[in-house]
Amino acid sequence: MPLSMPSIFFASSRILLVVLLVALILCGCSEVPPDEESEIYRHSEDEAPSSLDPAQAATVYSNMVVVNVFDTLYRYKYLARPYEITPNLALDLPVSSNNGLTYTIRIRPGVEFADDPAFPDGIGREVTVHDLIYSIQRHFDPNVRSQGAWLWSGRIVGLDEWGENGADYAAAIEGLRAIDDYTLEINLTAPYPQLAYTLATGFSALVPREAVEHYGREFAVKPVGSGPFRLNSFNSALATFERNPKFDRGTLDLSAEGYSAERHGEFGLEALDGQRYPFVDGLEIHFIEENAARWNSFISGEVHNVMVPNEQIDVVLESRDPIQLNDELAARFYKHSAQEAGFVYAGFNMADERFGHHPDPQQDAANRALRCAVRDAFDWPARNETFYFGLGQIFPGVIVPMVPEFDASLPTRSVERNVEAANRALDDFGWRDNLPTLSYGMPSSVQMRQMFEQFRAQLQDIGFATDQFLPESFATFGDFSRAMKERQLDLFFLGWTLDYPDAQNTLQLFYSPNATPGSNNFNYSNPDFDVLYEQTLNMQPGPERTALYRRMNEIVVDDCVAISGLSRTRIHLWDKQVRMMPDREILGGFFMRFVDLADDPGEAAVND
Amino acid sequence: MELLSYALRKLIGGIPLILGVTLISFVLMVYFGPDKTFELLSKNPTEAEIAQVRAQLGYDRPFIVRYADYLREMATHDFGFSDSTGERVHSILLRTIPVSLALLAPGFILGNLLGIVLGLIAAWYRGGWVDRLIMAGAVVGMSISFLVVIVAFQALFGVVLGWFPVRGWAVHDLSSYIHYVTVPTLASVFVALGYNTRFFRAVLVEEINRDHVRTARAFGAKPTEILYRNVLMNAMIPIVTRILFSIPLIVVSGSLLIESYFGIPGIGKVTFDAITSGDQPVLKAVVSLTAVMFVLILIATDILYRAVDPRVSLSGNANA
Numbered sequence: 060m061p062l063s064m065p066s067i068f069f070a071s072s073r074i075l076l077v078v079l080l081v082a083l084i085l086c087g088c089s090e091v092p093p094d095e096e097s098e099i100y101r102h103s104e105d106e107a108p109s110s111l112d113p114a115q116a117a118t119v120y121s122n123m124v125v126v127n128v129f130d131t132l133y134r135y136k137y138l139a140r141p142y143e144i145t146p147n148l149a150l151d152l153p154v155s156s157n158n159g160l161t162y163t164i165r166i167r168p169g170v171e172f173a174d175d176p177a178f179p180d181g182i183g184r185e186v187t188v189h190d191l192i193y194s195i196q197r198h199f200d201p202n203v204r205s206q207g208a209w210l211w212s213g214r215i216v217g218l219d220e221w222g223e224n225g226a227d228y229a230a231a232i233e234g235l236r237a238i239d240d241y242t243l244e245i246n247l248t249a250p251y252p253q254l255a256y257t258l259a260t261g262f263s264a265l266v267p268r269e270a271v272e273h274y275g276r277e278f279a280v281k282p283v284g285s286g287p288f289r290l291n292s293f294n295s296a297l298a299t300f301e302r303n304p305k306f307d308r309g310t311l312d313l314s315a316e317g318y319s320a321e322r323h324g325e326f327g328l329e330a331l332d333g334q335r336y337p338f339v340d341g342l343e344i345h346f347i348e349e350n351a352a353r354w355n356s357f358i359s360g361e362v363h364n365v366m367v368p369n370e371q372i373d374v375v376l377e378s379r380d381p382i383q384l385n386d387e388l389a390a391r392f393y394k395h396s397a398q399e400a401g402f403v404y405a406g407f408n409m410a411d412e413r414f415g416h417h418p419d420p421q422q423d424a425a426n427r428a429l430r431c432a433v434r435d436a437f438d439w440p441a442r443n444e445t446f447y448f449g450l451g452q453i454f455p456g457v458i459v460p461m462v463p464e465f466d467a468s469l470p471t472r473s474v475e476r477n478v479e480a481a482n483r484a485l486d487d488f489g490w491r492d493n494l495p496t497l498s499y500g501m502p503s504s505v506q507m508r509q510m511f512e513q514f515r516a517q518l519q520d521i522g523f524a525t526d527q528f529l530p531e532s533f534a535t536f537g538d539f540s541r542a543m544k545e546r547q548l549d550l551f552f553l554g555w556t557l558d559y560p561d562a563q564n565t566l567q568l569f570y571s572p573n574a575t576p577g578s579n580n581f582n583y584s585n586p587d588f589d590v591l592y593e594q595t596l597n598m599q600p601g602p603e604r605t606a607l608y609r610r611m612n613e614i615v616v617d618d619c620v621a622i623s624g625l626s627r628t629r630i631h632l633w634d635k636q637v638r639m640m641p642d643r644e645i646l647g648g649f650f651m652r653f654v655d656l657a658d659d660p661g662e663a664a665v666n667d
Numbered sequence: 668m669e670l671l672s673y674a675l676r677k678l679i680g681g682i683p684l685i686l687g688v689t690l691i692s693f694v695l696m697v698y699f700g701p702d703k704t705f706e707l708l709s710k711n712p713t714e715a716e717i718a719q720v721r722a723q724l725g726y727d728r729p730f731i732v733r734y735a736d737y738l739r740e741m742a743t744h745d746f747g748f749s750d751s752t753g754e755r756v757h758s759i760l761l762r763t764i765p766v767s768l769a770l771l772a773p774g775f776i777l778g779n780l781l782g783i784v785l786g787l788i789a790a791w792y793r794g795g796w797v798d799r800l801i802m803a804g805a806v807v808g809m810s811i812s813f814l815v816v817i818v819a820f821q822a823l824f825g826v827v828l829g830w831f832p833v834r835g836w837a838v839h840d841l842s843s844y845i846h847y848v849t850v851p852t853l854a855s856v857f858v859a860l861g862y863n864t865r866f867f868r869a870v871l872v873e874e875i876n877r878d879h880v881r882t883a884r885a886f887g888a889k890p891t892e893i894l895y896r897n898v899l900m901n902a903m904i905p906i907v908t909r910i911l912f913s914i915p916l917i918v919v920s921g922s923l924l925i926e927s928y929f930g931i932p933g934i935g936k937v938t939f940d941a942i943t944s945g946d947q948p949v950l951k952a953v954v955s956l957t958a959v960m961f962v963l964i965l966i967a968t969d970i971l972y973r974a975v976d977p978r979v980s981l982s983g984n985a986n987a
Binding site: 276277296573 | 702703711712713714717719723748751752755762818821825829832834836926928931944
């Protein structure tokens, strides 16, 4: 019998219509329709931040939002590389006393927090240095779960004690003194040359106490600040912002921001010189973890920028050296490539006497030989080629190429594979028949496992059997971190992103008082290193300090504590309609205030 | 009255189920879930800071005390704040569940309706080319990875054709809703249809071979009438069971892949993030909600059984 089913389809479509309407009502239509006339810069990031509270701004994703919603005293110049600090909310760079213990900082008068229901009548009040004092105090309040207290811990007179004594916000702190509403005096326990850098981090952003108390823990998703943008909505997929009408920092001075026609001339930035910023009416930051979705969003024009995912490198590039886009993409997009402000490296747990520090000098030397052999077996070029498309910069030591103290003359012996020398050292020190079994910790992911397998294969060349180099994977980075902090891992592979452009930020990873659970995951302890490190703590930047930094770097290399390192290359692409120079290094995001959209897409490409 | 009393009895009977589910889930969270401590700590923590964070997370308290707290939170519907974002858990659920519903309902309804229709057609033409064609299509739908379907649909509809956005959820009216929901719906229907059609066909084929269907045919009843009245209605119990038991997963779990790849802030992504990061307040809320929904669905299923098959008694005695 023939079959026709109009009644079933009719019934189905009625049900579907009802469901659609109900679903639509349920979804709440939470989004406000965009204003067609508004200029919105749509930015993509590869992960979402969890917290927008400056006290927890520990990731680049949090900072991308924090430095745009809040004000920091200082920021980095838009275009200058190496990075240079410049005043933001502060009127000028900090002035220190002769002994380097007292800093005086003046801030701009007349700056106001964005309007918010947290304030009386919903009108944001003026920002004063009391807000800065409060914001730094919060890091030492045990109830805040700060991730940034380490920047000032033990540095500012009375601050640690204030936290230990109950964090009474009414109590004065000797080290943080408001001279008047616009002048702050900071008294240090010892000179701290990196102080200004710490005041450019998202951690140091100024928060209004009214908003913190009004929103309580939800301040982390409802931030209120005095930055160039005001947050409208935030979820795991998208953050939307509108321009803060109260934000006024004058006009963009391109030359003061480090503009160079040679490096930036093609991006159409000249048209913005001398104009008031921020230029766009709003921002959207799209958090797109999946590489394919992020790339498709970019190609279809839904977002204006992308940091090229690894799997697209070969599709995107015409050549790797120099890095050049293929013609089709070059016609549509701008490209900028640069080394990250950080590096990836592997490290040993030096607290393990089987291969780390040992009280017996003879065994200690043998252990060093073992570590050096493992390091010499590691093949950085292979790692670079396999996982970073050969675009990373391999360098010896732990002072990354991004910082001014980088030592380009340091011998590259420590990053060159030398199986022969490794085998010879193992023979000389009697390791040949009693190599220890080593565990290698990593967060669970396909790529981390592939990296491990590559390393294991390389170690077989110096005699490590397959079951002598064992993986230990962890479901989350937190679990991996715990294992590292509890000294359960023999070797680990990590990345480090600079908090500020100063080699001290990576050298502190080897300072023995910072041993786990502190940042010295290596549990490295070398009195010579420690003496030099402490000596540099009080020194201002200069050749003398750089020489000591480099000496410390050599000590770390000589002791074979780490297998280091490689700085990855970031390739940014963006729509030619957008006038900007994107950047996410040094936990950044300051560039967004200088982004502009050309009315005519061809207009931005002035020099094409 | 019989219905109300039945529902009450079932609700009370569901309490041990809820307790069991929450207890097992909580054991898994506490003893096998990720430790959140080190994700909340700074780069340079001290032992005191570690202890402080552990205390704030409640990790230092006995299991029984923590489970009692969980039950109290369930009773008061107050699960506190997310350990990751600091947002109130209640607000997270209110914000994300409607989005997941709006996202997944069309695909769910379409997938089931089309599955039933195709199952009926395939059953009616069992063994013929129509049946083989439908079943071949179902196998294709089941064989292709959901991930591949999503990426392919994004590329096709978003990049190549440019008809719909690749991702996003800027919904503010009916047209924007249709704009953003279409591709995720097509992707989920494409994948679900294969499974649904095969299941419904199997159920319907069994029913179509029964004597009463043959009798109806002998009487010359129209095919649509036979299929609707004699086949579909008599096969409703397994169909209702399958559909209803999928609802809690739609409401609470959402669809991780759809939400992740399409950038839609629904409960699926929130749940996944909570599981992988060890965000216990959010997990506790999701588990509780799922358990309660299952109990409610159990009750609704029994009541619907009675509606579709009068022989079923709510008192527990089936009248043959």
